[in-house]
Amino acid sequence: MELVTLAHGSGGTESAKLIKDLFFSYFNNDILCTQSDASLINPIPGVLAVTTDSFVVTPLFFPGGDIGKLAVCGTINDLSVSGATPLYLTAGFIIEEGFNMCPLEKIVYSMAKVSKLANVKIIAGDTKVVEKGKCDGMYINTTGFGVVEKYAPNHKLTAGDQIIVSGSLGDHGACIMSKRDMLTFESRLTSDCAPLHEVTEVILNASSNVRVMRDPTRGGLATTLNELIENTDKSMLIYEDRLPIKEEVRSFCDLLGLDPLYVANEGKLVCIVSQEDSLKVLKAIQNHPLSKDAAIIGEVTDNRSNKVYLKTYLGATKRLPMATGELLPRIC
Amino acid sequence: MELVTLAHGSGGTESAKLIKDLFFSYFNNDILCTQSDASLINPIPGVLAVTTDSFVVTPLFFPGGDIGKLAVCGTINDLSVSGATPLYLTAGFIIEEGFNMCPLEKIVYSMAKVSKLANVKIIAGDTKVVEKGKCDGMYINTTGFGVVEKYAPNHKLTAGDQIIVSGSLGDHGACIMSKRDMLTFESRLTSDCAPLHEVTEVILNASSNVRVMRDPTRGGLATTLNELIENTDKSMLIYEDRLPIKEEVRSFCDLLGLDPLYVANEGKLVCIVSQEDSLKVLKAIQNHPLSKDAAIIGEVTDNRSNKVYLKTYLGATKRLPMATGELLPRIC
Numbered sequence: 001m002e003l004v005t006l007a008h009g010s011g012g013t014e015s016a017k018l019i020k021d022l023f024f025s026y027f028n029n030d031i032l033c034t035q036s037d038a039s040l041i042n043p044i045p046g047v048l049a050v051t052t053d054s055f056v057v058t059p060l061f062f063p064g065g066d067i068g069k070l071a072v073c074g075t076i077n078d079l080s081v082s083g084a085t086p087l088y089l090t091a092g093f094i095i096e097e098g099f100n101m102c103p104l105e106k107i108v109y110s111m112a113k114v115s116k117l118a119n120v121k122i123i124a125g126d127t128k129v130v131e132k133g134k135c136d137g138m139y140i141n142t143t144g145f146g147v148v149e150k151y152a153p154n155h156k157l158t159a160g161d162q163i164i165v166s167g168s169l170g171d172h173g174a175c176i177m178s179k180r181d182m183l184t185f186e187s188r189l190t191s192d193c194a195p196l197h198e199v200t201e202v203i204l205n206a207s208s209n210v211r212v213m214r215d216p217t218r219g220g221l222a223t224t225l226n227e228l229i230e231n232t233d234k235s236m237l238i239y240e241d242r243l244p245i246k247e248e249v250r251s252f253c254d255l256l257g258l259d260p261l262y263v264a265n266e267g268k269l270v271c272i273v274s275q276e277d278s279l280k281v282l283k284a285i286q287n288h289p290l291s292k293d294a295a296i297i298g299e300v301t302d303n304r305s306n307k308v309y310l311k312t313y314l315g316a317t318k319r320l321p322m323a324t325g326e327l328l329p330r331i332c
Numbered sequence: 333m334e335l336v337t338l339a340h341g342s343g344g345t346e347s348a349k350l351i352k353d354l355f356f357s358y359f360n361n362d363i364l365c366t367q368s369d370a371s372l373i374n375p376i377p378g379v380l381a382v383t384t385d386s387f388v389v390t391p392l393f394f395p396g397g398d399i400g401k402l403a404v405c406g407t408i409n410d411l412s413v414s415g416a417t418p419l420y421l422t423a424g425f426i427i428e429e430g431f432n433m434c435p436l437e438k439i440v441y442s443m444a445k446v447s448k449l450a451n452v453k454i455i456a457g458d459t460k461v462v463e464k465g466k467c468d469g470m471y472i473n474t475t476g477f478g479v480v481e482k483y484a485p486n487h488k489l490t491a492g493d494q495i496i497v498s499g500s501l502g503d504h505g506a507c508i509m510s511k512r513d514m515l516t517f518e519s520r521l522t523s524d525c526a527p528l529h530e531v532t533e534v535i536l537n538a539s540s541n542v543r544v545m546r547d548p549t550r551g552g553l554a555t556t557l558n559e560l561i562e563n564t565d566k567s568m569l570i571y572e573d574r575l576p577i578k579e580e581v582r583s584f585c586d587l588l589g590l591d592p593l594y595v596a597n598e599g600k601l602v603c604i605v606s607q608e609d610s611l612k613v614l615k616a617i618q619n620h621p622l623s624k625d626a627a628i629i630g631e632v633t634d635n636r637s638n639k640v641y642l643k644t645y646l647g648a649t650k651r652l653p654m655a656t657g658e659l660l661p662r663i664c
Contacts, residue, residue, distance in 0.1 A: 011550025011596075012655030016559075035559075037546060038383035038414035038476075040484055043376070051370035052422035052475055056460045082370035090384035092473045094426070124475075126385045130662060134388075134468040141424045143384060143456075143475035144370075152372055214369060218343025227348075227367075264343075323344030330462060 002101040009095070009129030018127065022105060026112040027091075027122040039123045041088065044147050049084035051075055052143040058330045060103065060137050062179050064172075064191030067140055068107035070266060070332060072114045073195045074217065075144035080200040081213035081269050083153055084146030089115065090124040092141035097132050107138070118195045120144075153210040157234050161211055161300040162278035164271045166199055166291035167192070167244060169221055173263035174249045176331050177256070188248050194267030199291045206284040209274035216270055217332055219323040220262040224270055225308045226322040236308045238298035238320065261310075262323050264331045272300065334433040341427070341461030350459065354437060358444040359423075359454040371455045373420065376479050381416035383407055384475040390662045392435065392469050394511050396504075396523030399472055400439035402598060402664060404446045405527045406549065407476035412532040413545035413601050415485055416478035421447065422456040424473035429464050439470070450527045452476070485542040489566050493543055493632040494610035496603045498531055498623035499524070499576060501553055505595035506581045508663050509588070520580050526599030531623045538616040541606035548602055549664055551655040552594040556602055557640045558654040561632075568640045570630035570652065593642075594655050596663045604632065 007014040024033050031039045055071040065073075072089065079086040091111065095104070115122055171192035178189045196215065203210055216224035229236055245260050253260045267290060273281050278296055285291040303309075308320040339346040356365050363371045387403040397405075404421065411418040423443065427436070447454055503524035510521045528547065535542055548556035561568055577592050585592045599622060605613050610628055617623040635641075640652040 006661045007657050009661070010655060010657065012555055012657065014656070015550075016654070036414055037410040038381040038416060038478075040414065040480065041380045041382060043378055044380065046375055048373045048376065049370040050373065050420065050422060050456050050477075052424045052456045052473070053458045054424040054426050054460050054473060056426060056462050056466075078369040082368055082372065084370060084372075088382065090382060090475050092384045092386040092424075092475070094386050094388060094471055124382050124384045126473075128386050128388045128471075128662075130388050130468065133465060136462065136466040139426055139460075139471070141384070141386060141458075141473035141475070143422050143424070143473075145382070145477070146370070148372065218347075223344055322348070323342060324346070325339050325342065325344065329338045329341070330460075 004095050004097060004099040004101065004104065004129055006097050006129050009127055015127065022108055023125055026108045029121045031121060031123040041123065047148040049079050049082045049146045049148060051078040052141065054139060054141045055332055056139050056330050057176065057332050058136055059179050062175055062191055064175060065193035066107055066110050068110035069114050070193050071140040071142040072111050073193050073266060074332060075142040076118050076120060076195045076197055077215045079144050079146035080197040081215050083151055083204060084148050086118055086120045086144055086146040086197055088121050088123045088145045090143045091122050092126045094128050094130060094135055094139045096135040096137055097129055099137055114195055118197050150204045153212045155212045157211050157232050157272060157300045159234060159300055159302040160275040161272050162275055162296050163236060163298045164273065164282055164294055164296050165244065166269045166285055167293040168246045169243060169265060170245060170249045170253060170260035170263035172266040173328050173331050174252045177328055178252060187252065189252060192265055192267035194290050196267065196269055199269065199285055199288055202284050202288055203271055203281055206281045207273055207277035209277045211272040213269050213271045216268060217264050217266060220264055221270060222261040222308065222320045223323045229306050229308055232306050233304045235301045235303035235305055236298055237301050238310050240310055240312045242295050242297045244293045244295050261320065266332065336427050336429060336431040336433065336436065336461055338429050338461050341459055347459065354440055355457055358440045361453045363453060363455040379480040380477055381411050381414045381480060382477045383410040386471060386473045387664055388471050388662050389508065389664050390468055391511050394507055394523055396507060397525035398439055398442050400442035401446050402525050403472040403474040404443050405525050405598060406664060407474040408450050408452060408527045408529055409547040411476050411478040412529040413547050415483055415536060416480050418450055418452045418476055418478040418529055420453050420455045421474050421476045423454050424458045426460050426462060426467055426471040428467040428469055429461055431469055446527055450529050482536045485544045487544045489543050489564050489604060489632045491566060491632055491634040492607040493604050494607055494628050495568060495630045496605065496614055496626055496628050497576065498601045498617055499625040500578045501575060501597060502577060502581045502585065502592035502595035504598040505660050505663050506584045509660055510584060519584065521584060524597055524599035526622050528599065528601055531601065531617055531620055534616050534620055535603055535613055538613045539605055539609035541609045543604040545601050545603045548600060549596050549598060552596055553602060554593040554640065554652045555655045561638050561640055564638050565636045567633045567635035567637055568630055569633050570640065570642050572642055572644045574627055574629045576625045576627050593652060598664065
């Protein structure tokens with residue numbers, strides 16, 4: 001069974017072989033395979049969107065995905081919700097000495113597969129190998145570039161704007177949590193990890209009044225909504241009975257005393273759109289398989305306190321603060 | 333003494349505070365501080381160069397630099413030697429729980445300082461915190477992009493082309509090695525870690541016949557030369573008596589049985605240029621403080637074996653193969 005050694009990160013013969021046999025073979029494209037210090041790409045006409053994320057998720061493989069799929073989707077989604085069409089990714093690997101080549105190949109295959117699906121090229125990479133005990137299997141950084149083709153939602157919120165989520169909440173976080181060493185639940189929990197570039201395209205085609213789109217990852221929906229409202233003179237009101245949450249996620253969160261509104265998603269977005277366009281956007285995305293359970297969950301209000309409020313099942317209104325402390329370390 | 337906690341990587345209140353107080357404060361620029369999922373930048377007219385690198389150097393601080401300076405310079409240099417003017421960087425941090433805020437701030441300050449010097453903006457970032465024992469203090473990924481303003485050297489080597497190095501060889505690797513736990517030498521060894529964007533600009537201004545530029549990092553000069561020659565029908569001949577190597581680096585390498593030609597550099601480049609332009613390029617870069625010790629060390633030859641040969645002090649010719657195995661783990 002072949003293992004990754006420190007020599008694979010040395011920049012010498014073994015590095016070159018790993019790069020050619022594995023990365024070039026799966027990420028195969030002209031730009032990457034020139035193997036220069038930097039990759040050259042043709043001019044991109046338009047506003048560029050750039051984002052970076054490091055992924056340290058544990059476990060590396062989980063129902064619905066693995067660290068490779070997660071890394072590519074996470075970066076594609078950050079570009080997509082900014083209104084950009086994802087074009088190129090870079091991938092930086094930090095691998096622990098002794099890591100098995102077989103799961104490494106599976107992870108690289110996952111990255112190649114979902115990149116291809118999203119029509120995104122992985123054009124530059126880097127591999128470092130660290131000694132045993134200086135990493136947890138592997139970490140991946142993905143940095144992405146895209147171009148704004150239609151428009152970049154401008155963030156200005158107006159009272160009456162509707163808040164849409166593209167589907168069930170908390171799936172990724174609950175799935176990862178259930179697979180941790182300490183908690184091996186037998187469950188149907190599956191990560192929602194998916195690339196959202198088509199969903200954002202549908203949204204931007206359906207309305208030119210999208211205020212903002214975001215993917216509620218770490219900290220969950222509640223944290224994302226707080227970030228969106230914090231520098232405004234508005235508030236948000238969310239209706240508990242409209243929140244799409246899968247029964248298995250709700251039960252799992254109940255069991256651990258977690259609130260699914262603070263649990264990470266990796267294939268969902270929140271979109272705030274003018275009241276008049278909201279039903280049009282909702283119907284449009286409900287036709288896409290990744291957002292068939294989309295729902296309008298609340299609205300922007302004139303309350304100047306810039307807070308997020310939840311109208312509960314029982315009719316009470318309570319504040320949904322930003323997440324504090326560490327809910328679920330290494331969820332992505 | 334404030335320490336980094338898992339909460340600083342949670343995406344919640346503590347993450348937001350760390351980002352604002354530390355990263356926004358040092359990397360301060362309009363693009364970064366919009367704090368979106370992706371940063372938007374105006375169209376860049378021209379061919380883009382893109383590169384990514386993860387830095388796992390140990391120790392984090394060393395004579396001549398630290399992991400932050402190294403990460404920024406490394407990425408600037410990869411862009412510069414490709415013929416591009418570096419414009420923007422992203423920075424992804426993986427930090428070990430319990431890391432002290434004070435060295436973290438020093439590292440971020442180093443990154444800000446050298447970026448400013450190179451007129452490069454850090455426009456997107458990410459911070460993940462992992463549990464104790466799952467990292468070695470901190471790792472940084474920097475991804476950079478720039479624009480080709482003059483020309484991107486085209487790599488076609490011709491017999492007679494001259495091989496120039498911009499200064500003394502092996503300084504970074506020898507310095508890092510001397511500071512490792514097991515080997516605490518008292519020495520004057522200092523890393524050459526520096527941004528080379530001005531040196532490459534001088535080179536491209538001096539000649540339109542630059543075949544290729546590279547920064548010989550991991551694997552050292554010998555590995556870089558082998559990479560450059562491997563897919564050609566030429567060879568290279570290097571003269572031992574022309575190699576600029578500092579006395580302290582030579583002694584240190586002798587002591588450990590290392591060959592400075594395989595030891596990493598982080599502020600040097602190798603440039604191959606047409607014979608007729610070689611003296612012009614040499615003289616031009618000798619006027620820049622970062623390349624005042626530049627030398628022509630050899631030439632491209634018609635020998636079709638695509639190998640690198642060294643003419644020794646004694647007049648013998650021996651092959652300089654590519655590095656194999658792991659010479660110096662975690663040098664960058």
